[in-house]
Amino acid sequence: MRASYIFTSESVSEGHPDKVADQISDAVVDLLLATDPEARVACETMVTTQKIILSGEIRSADRKLIDEHGVLTQEGRDRIEQVARDTVKRIGYEQTGFHWKTAEFQNNLHAQSAHIAQGVDESGNKDEGAGDQGIMFGYASDETPDLLPATLYYSHRILERMADDRHSGKAPFLEPDAKSQVTLEYANEKPVRATALVVSTQHSASLSNDEGQKKLREYVKGVFADVLPDGWLPEDKAIYVNPTGLFEIGGPDGDAGITGRKIIVDTYGGAAPHGGGAFSGKDPTKVDRSAAYVARYLAKNVVAAGLARRCTIQLSYAIGIAEPLSVYVDTHGTGTISEAKLEEVLPTLVRLTPKGIRQHLGLNAPIYAKTAAYGHFGRTPEGDLFTWERTDLVDKLKAAVA
Known part of the structure; x- marks a missing residue:
């Protein structure tokens, strides 16, 4: 095992298109489990310009939501649409290209396959089986108090801090879509300093000028200083804030989002293997x-x-x-x-x-x-x-x- 090396992990914000999709899918899971703890859910979401599209399979004993034939009732459809829109609203999307209230909503969820159910369900002397191989x-x-890789830990904390500042009004110029990346130097198997830091964040039109970009850079540098341990900041030339330039158009309007595309962000930032299966949207x-x-x-x-x-x-x-x-x-x-x-x-x-x-x-x-x-x-x-x-x-x- 190497004792000294440089390693990098990234994170994405709650407003990243793929994370918007993940959060909607998990909101559907929570809706169904709230009234039937044995509900079955495999909900996939896609978001793009002014569109929210759901597909997958579900099952529930709650007849207010799903009838005896496995078909969503009108109340079920209404409540699923509401939790999807509420999720987008909580994240903060009220943009022309993606708005919680006016985006087109499509619900293609259908009944769980009986052939899957027969293998998974508990029956007679048969124990409940795994839902998939x-x-x-x-x-x-x-390396961190939470026993998580430090590169991912700090990538998450940077974006959480920025989201808190956006929601509280401390940084009203921030928009929901953002990504971070943290590169750390390890010595004797322990992280000792950052060698590079990256944030790309969507921002309001008020920052689309030289003065605004300077203000954004100074704000992000302040977040880095607050989140990282003392003495860890790299030299200024290794700090990258919106390295491609302006970032006004973002979120689902800038790029489509799909459930389950950020599995490395969800787990260990590449510091450990991943089996390949996504988490969100699944019971x-x-x-x-x-x-x-x-x-x-x-x-x-x-x-x-x-x-x-x-x-x-x-x-x-x-x-x-x-x-x-x-x-x-x-x-x-x-x-x-x-x-x-x-x-x-x-x-x-x-x-x-x-x-x-x-x-x-x-x-x-x-x-x-x-x-x-x-x-x-x-x-x-x-x-x-x-x-x-x-x-x-x-x-x-x-x-x-x-």
Whole structure:
């Protein structure tokens, strides 16, 4: 393992087109889970100039939303459209090219396939099966208090700070669409300073002049100084703010957005593998989501327990089969006990079936809209939210490997 190197991660704001799509899809998931915790949802969203388009499959026992034939009722259609528009409004889009109130809305959601349902549903002596095949990864590193890679951690925090300033009115010249990128130098496996910082942010027309661009640059530099540790700022020539120039046209009007295109931003910023499956728009029977959450949960507890400084966990599943096909642990040469021992112990602490994961982490709840921007990991657990970020397995884990 290299001790000294330079590494980069990026993040995107809540107003990035793909993130707008993710947030709408997860708002639909929350709407259906709120009245039926066993609802099935696979909602894909596309947003573009003055258009919001939904497609996918759903199932719910709430007859106010979906009738006995699996068809959305008028109330169901109205409520889904409302949560989509409310999501866009909360983000802050009131632009000519994309407006929460006037954008055209299309709803193409339909009933879940009976052939998928027969493999996934619990029945008789058959346990609930995985909603699809696939591989999922979890990762944790001790380089930040949240046990998240520092490059991604600071990329998220920069954009969160800018969004807070925009919503509060402190930076009224900012518009919702933005991206950040943080490059850090590592020495002895620890981040020590930034070597390059990038922000591209949509702005109002009032900044479309030399004085305005100077004001924007000074504002962003101030955010960097506030978010990064003291002494980490690079030299001025390595700070890039809107390097292509003016950025008035943005969001879905500037580029189409689609659910699930920011999976590296959602997870570990490229510092760890990704199985390829997106999270947003999926109910927790889909192991793309729930197994990735539990893999993060287990990896974070391994590091929090002091059993490794870095930990990667892979799980794999087959559609309709309850138990994982494999459990793999890699502590990257930083572990205090063998990976084989962890592979033996971890499945005894959490049952790694879809139902076991959902029950342990309390995933059958309307908790997903808040996950869909600024990362699914490295967040603060609070009540039912971000339960996979808890470190409540530490004592049990230490006892099991003693």
